[in-house]
Amino acid sequence: MAGRRNLETAVAETASVTEPGKAPLGRRERNKQEKLERIVGAARRLFHDRGFAETTTQQIAEEADIGTGTLFLYARSKEDLLVMVFRDEMIETARAAFSKPSKAALLDQLVDVFTSMLDYHARDAELARILLKEVMFPDAASKQADITELLEVIHSGLADMVTQACAAGRCDLKANPRRVAENLFANYYMDLLGWLGGRTSRAQFLSHLRQHLAITIGSPA
């Protein structure tokens, strides 16, 4: 009973679309499902059009054609809504970034991967900053699931990349690949933060990122 969650786990975390062999999905379930989609859709549109800070929860509720209270049965907070809108996209982006096999030098592969992710973030700097902030600083236990899955995709993708490069003789790292992956991502995250926060230019960001990654994998920049 600890940490009450709304509407079960918010429609079982955007439940799958009519899983075969599963429950017949009565009117109730369909309603919830459809309502959640309306809400996330409305939030996506408004966040995109006006920005996060300029969108009120009232507006989202209105756009989704529900009461203001209902909104908070489907999302714990406005930030939660933001994560709902972008989580899957982010995971997909990360997966895609790791899916292209390559025989390039490890450093170049890494820069490629991070640049792909970057292109996604760069589409909207304000949202990206808020996402980086909210995703990495969950204050409710429920959000940890989100960040955990995303981090898992990124960390394991990077670890695999490192392991394979070493197996192919293209690098020589003794350390635990997982720790190397975490180290690499930490550097990407902080560099991105500096850029989005206006402390560095895009050119500086890219240059520094490459140097940071090179240091981690012990390769000449």
Added chain:
Amino acid sequence: MAGRRNLETAVAETASVTEPGKAPLGRRERNKQEKLERIVGAARRLFHDRGFAETTTQQIAEEADIGTGTLFLYARSKEDLLVMVFRDEMIETARAAFSKPSKAALLDQLVDVFTSMLDYHARDAELARILLKEVMFPDAASKQADITELLEVIHSGLADMVTQACAAGRCDLKANPRRVAENLFANYYMDLLGWLGGRTSRAQFLSHLRQHLAITIGSPA
């Protein structure tokens, strides 16, 4: 005129105490000075006693014996107040952490330094998380000065440490010491985040940090 700042630069950023050879410091200045001290003191007490979220700006104003509006002439936001309360302490902590000369292995020196900083943060996990969040994600230009100074102390301290260790033959790093320092701090930051966010235990945190730092400086863990 862009980004209006209140009361000049909030009493010239907690101005020095009667700089010799400077202005005679009339009643007005003394009032401002004293009021700022009352405000920061009140905020410090309340944040410490009740926590950040549980303290209202009204309470701070009341404790400092000023009107609610006045508070926001001295601080732009509640978060700003938090930074005011802890910024100098954090910088001092960082300076102190770098001030003890040592002939130990670089990795051990680094772990020592970060452990010292950690002890400061660990005194209050909730405040630490909010600080990590607010300090690294300034949304107003004015706050960038804060983070810039703190980051400068940390980055240059680490860079010096690395440079000296290499000069003494205790390590062999070809890369720009500044970039190495940034890399090291990025790892500390993310590991600390994981710990404070409850994703890792303290033991894991320390173990992972050591491994991450070792990877960066290319030394066996």
Added chain:
DNA sequence: CTTCATTTATGACTATAGTCAGTTTATCTA
């Protein structure tokens, strides 16, 4: 169809960060 229990929906309401038009206080000048 008619209870009845359970789930879901609602909007008036609360709490609080931050604003602003109007007031007070300090300083300067004559």
Added chain:
DNA sequence: TAGATAAACTGACTATAGTCATAAATGAAG
């Protein structure tokens, strides 16, 4: 000292995220 100007102060006010007691909808059982 009086008057004028500028700086600093104020609390009633606004805006909005999130709550909660109540109402409506749904589905199960008889």
